Amino acid sequence: MHTAEVLLDLFLIFTAAKILGWAAVRVRQPEVIGELLAGVIIGPHLLGWIHPNETIMALSELGLIILLFSAGLETEIEDLQEVGKNAIAAAILGVIFPLGLGYLVMHLLGYSTIESWFVAVAYMATSVGISARVLADMGLIKHKVARIVLGAAILDDILSLIALAIVTAAAKGTFEPLHFILLVVEAVVFVWFLATFGNRWAQINFPVFTRFGKPSTPFIAALIICLGLSLLAEYIGLAAIVGAFMAGMVLSGVENRQEVEKRVKPLGVFMTPFFFVMMGAHVDLKALANPSLLVVILVVVAVAVVSKLVGAGLGAYGMGWKNMVRTGVSMVPRGEVGIVVASIGLTLGTIHEEMYTVVVSMSILTTIIAPPLIRMLFKGSD
Amino acid sequence: MHTAEVLLDLFLIFTAAKILGWAAVRVRQPEVIGELLAGVIIGPHLLGWIHPNETIMALSELGLIILLFSAGLETEIEDLQEVGKNAIAAAILGVIFPLGLGYLVMHLLGYSTIESWFVAVAYMATSVGISARVLADMGLIKHKVARIVLGAAILDDILSLIALAIVTAAAKGTFEPLHFILLVVEAVVFVWFLATFGNRWAQINFPVFTRFGKPSTPFIAALIICLGLSLLAEYIGLAAIVGAFMAGMVLSGVENRQEVEKRVKPLGVFMTPFFFVMMGAHVDLKALANPSLLVVILVVVAVAVVSKLVGAGLGAYGMGWKNMVRTGVSMVPRGEVGIVVASIGLTLGTIHEEMYTVVVSMSILTTIIAPPLIRMLFKGSD
Numbered sequence: 001m002h003t004a005e006v007l008l009d010l011f012l013i014f015t016a017a018k019i020l021g022w023a024a025v026r027v028r029q030p031e032v033i034g035e036l037l038a039g040v041i042i043g044p045h046l047l048g049w050i051h052p053n054e055t056i057m058a059l060s061e062l063g064l065i066i067l068l069f070s071a072g073l074e075t076e077i078e079d080l081q082e083v084g085k086n087a088i089a090a091a092i093l094g095v096i097f098p099l100g101l102g103y104l105v106m107h108l109l110g111y112s113t114i115e116s117w118f119v120a121v122a123y124m125a126t127s128v129g130i131s132a133r134v135l136a137d138m139g140l141i142k143h144k145v146a147r148i149v150l151g152a153a154i155l156d157d158i159l160s161l162i163a164l165a166i167v168t169a170a171a172k173g174t175f176e177p178l179h180f181i182l183l184v185v186e187a188v189v190f191v192w193f194l195a196t197f198g199n200r201w202a203q204i205n206f207p208v209f210t211r212f213g214k215p216s217t218p219f220i221a222a223l224i225i226c227l228g229l230s231l232l233a234e235y236i237g238l239a240a241i242v243g244a245f246m247a248g249m250v251l252s253g254v255e256n257r258q259e260v261e262k263r264v265k266p267l268g269v270f271m272t273p274f275f276f277v278m279m280g281a282h283v284d285l286k287a288l289a290n291p292s293l294l295v296v297i298l299v300v301v302a303v304a305v306v307s308k309l310v311g312a313g314l315g316a317y318g319m320g321w322k323n324m325v326r327t328g329v330s331m332v333p334r335g336e337v338g339i340v341v342a343s344i345g346l347t348l349g350t351i352h353e354e355m356y357t358v359v360v361s362m363s364i365l366t367t368i369i370a371p372p373l374i375r376m377l378f379k380g381s382d
Numbered sequence: 383m384h385t386a387e388v389l390l391d392l393f394l395i396f397t398a399a400k401i402l403g404w405a406a407v408r409v410r411q412p413e414v415i416g417e418l419l420a421g422v423i424i425g426p427h428l429l430g431w432i433h434p435n436e437t438i439m440a441l442s443e444l445g446l447i448i449l450l451f452s453a454g455l456e457t458e459i460e461d462l463q464e465v466g467k468n469a470i471a472a473a474i475l476g477v478i479f480p481l482g483l484g485y486l487v488m489h490l491l492g493y494s495t496i497e498s499w500f501v502a503v504a505y506m507a508t509s510v511g512i513s514a515r516v517l518a519d520m521g522l523i524k525h526k527v528a529r530i531v532l533g534a535a536i537l538d539d540i541l542s543l544i545a546l547a548i549v550t551a552a553a554k555g556t557f558e559p560l561h562f563i564l565l566v567v568e569a570v571v572f573v574w575f576l577a578t579f580g581n582r583w584a585q586i587n588f589p590v591f592t593r594f595g596k597p598s599t600p601f602i603a604a605l606i607i608c609l610g611l612s613l614l615a616e617y618i619g620l621a622a623i624v625g626a627f628m629a630g631m632v633l634s635g636v637e638n639r640q641e642v643e644k645r646v647k648p649l650g651v652f653m654t655p656f657f658f659v660m661m662g663a664h665v666d667l668k669a670l671a672n673p674s675l676l677v678v679i680l681v682v683v684a685v686a687v688v689s690k691l692v693g694a695g696l697g698a699y700g701m702g703w704k705n706m707v708r709t710g711v712s713m714v715p716r717g718e719v720g721i722v723v724a725s726i727g728l729t730l731g732t733i734h735e736e737m738y739t740v741v742v743s744m745s746i747l748t749t750i751i752a753p754p755l756i757r758m759l760f761k762g763s764d
Contacts, residue, residue, distance in 0.1 A: 003443055003616055003622050004613065004616040004617065004622075006440045006443065006444075007609060007612055007613045007616060007622060008613055010444070010609055011606070011609040011610055011613050014605065014606065014609060015606050015609075015610075018602050018606065053436075054435075054436050054437055055436055055437050055440040058388045058437040058440075058441075059440075061385055061388065062388075062392070216647070216648065216651050219648060219651065220400050220651065223396065223652060224393070224396065224397050224400065227389060227392055227393040227396060227397075228393055228397075230389055231386065231389045231390055231393050234385055234386040234389060235386065240385050240386075240389060263647075263648035263651070264648070265598070265645075266598065266601060266645035266646070266648050266649055267648055267649060267652055269598050269601065269602065269645070270605060270649055
């Protein structure tokens with residue numbers, strides 16, 4: 001029966017995530033590594049206990065939305081303004097280096113121009129989820145570097161989506177400069193409008209929900225705002241997670257934020273593991289058994305790590321070596337965005353099956369490498 | 383894009399449910415009526431803004447599971463034992479009367495034997511969700527009658543599923559007495575084992591999760607138990623909600639129950655509206671425009687209400703008239719189980735399209751009629 005299948009997936013994913021997450025913490029690794037590993041193990045390539053389906057993917061997206069909403073809730077606009085210049089620099093340098101170096105290496109390896117650009121775009125994005133999760137687990141979400149990383153990662157998402165729109169159009173032969181300009185303008189207006197007017201509106205009006213109905217009313221209103229802005233972000237061509245993060249940030253300055261936060265947390269505890277387990281489920285360890293492919297993957301991973309580390313790190317110039325390295329490393333994980341770019345390229349026939357495996361491996365490996373490094377670099381943080 | 387569609391459904395369902403739920407409370411109706419109404423309005427038969435799909439149905443089932451788990455958490459075994467005899471009497475009389483009277487009326491109306499039995503089985507079940515929700519909203523979940531109703535409704539679910547298995551097998555011509563006996567034995571063992579050993583095990587062992595990792599660990603362990611027992615209940619041929627309720631009851635006596643409850647609540651606030659909105663979305667008001675069908679529906683509804691009211695009410699014999707009526711009325715809503723029975727009958731070709739509409743209308747109407755009556759009967763409750 002259908003209910004049984006859905007329940008089995010939920011039970012396996014949630015239980016495996018929590019047990020391996022707990023085990024990871026026991027060996028002093030971030031919990032998220034355990035969740036990714038759970039996905040690798042029970043996913044289709046290893047044990048085959050779970051297979052991505054519509055329901056699980058929807059739950060996993062919802063989990064990511066709740067995670068970004070939580071991260072936004074803890075990011076006050078003033079905090080971002082304070083690190084604004086560094087965040088913007090880290091975002092821009094952090095996409096230019098991977099894009100340039102990525103294209104160059106692909107080109108030198110003999111790939112076609114359009115395929116090289118596609119892979120280069122997959123290099124650009126930063127998976128805000130991973131770093132946000134690791135820093136949140138360490139209680140460092142309000143650390144100066146964390147704020148730079150969150151801000152820059154959100155900007156990266158926007159820049160990557162714009163770049164993806166361009167290469168996709170170029171691959172289809174339908175590139176329209178006007179459409180591209182429109183997307184840029186929409187993105188800027190969306191973020192700017194919410195960060196200024198949205199924030200002020202919420203500070204004045206949101207506390208009313210506390211004196212209005214049941215104790216959970218502010219939480220309900222917050223969820224409606226989160227879902228609404230995620231949807232709006234999708235509609236204007238950005239990603240839902242950009243909207244979710246902005247929704248959180250809009251509500252970060254309201255006086256009854258605590259009432260919202262303490263109810264969002266259990267929701268995140270239940271939902272976010274679905275996202276990380278499904279990320280892990282993409283990994284096919286068998287690809288690592290092919291020596292020539294393994295070499296390509298290692299080169300690509302090295303380029304991905306170095307280019308982001310240097311680019312984003314330079315963005316934090318003036319904050320001392322330690323914080324520059326921290327910023328760079330925190331932005332290394334590519335996560336889901338790289339996978340999304342690769343799968344669009346595959347669907348369009350622009351990148352080959354083999355290169356798809358390479359890009360997915362790169363996304364996953366950068367995602368797995370970073371958390372222990374972040375943890376190490378922030379230990380006894382100041 | 384796919385994400386946008388899922389988000390749009392979630393946004394519309396959640397927002398409509400909460401706004402109309404709030405409006406219902408304003409006019410002194412139970413919130414759940416507003417949520418059902420939201421489903422009627424935005425569902426496929428009226429505005430057509432939402433259409434049932436796999437993801438939404440999975441979320442709605444998950445919502446029902448969380449609701450029953452919460453209800454179970456507030457139902458201590460001792461409470462049930464105290465009202466045990468009445469609950470069992472209400473359950474058994476509450477299914478015999480609708481089954482007998484339902485069959486008789488259908489037979490007199492000239493329907494075939496097997497179709498009459500199918501509809502009679504759809505009469506049997508009680509939707510524990512609706513009454514649990516109304517009583518919980520009124521803060522009366524620990525009232526004596528509430529405990530009888532919860533216990534009896536769970537038993538009803540089990541009895542209905544057994545009856546469904548029999549008529550389904552009869553319709554297919556594959557009735558196996560052995561299989562039937564097995565199902566009964568499994569059901570009894572499942573409930574009895576959990577109510578005794580499960581409960582004792584939890585009281586001794588569950589508090590360990592408080593001293594074990596993060597503050598949310600008991601909540602995580604509780605969710606794993608809830609999902610696991612729901613799944614197990616499905617596997618042995620009972621419904622997932624029976625497992626979810628039993629999981630809650632197993633944990634109802636543990637000393638750190640509060641830590642679990644306060645985190646399950648926000649999950650329920652987010653998830654359960656999906657169930658009630660999707661219930662409402664089944665309603666096709668146009669069926670009421672056909673006069674001859676309308677008469678059949680009214681007869682069927684009258685039989686459904688009277689038979690359950692009398693049967694279940696008699697089960698509460700010895701508790702005074704007031705509590706007998708309360709018990710009977712609280713068990714009137716048929717809700718989802720009636721719809722499930724009807725749709726299986728339709729798929730098998732045992733009941734006709736028209737009779738399907740009648741049974742679904744009966745389920746919905748009994749569901750909509752009961753909450754205001756329950757509210758009225760329990761007002762200033764003692």
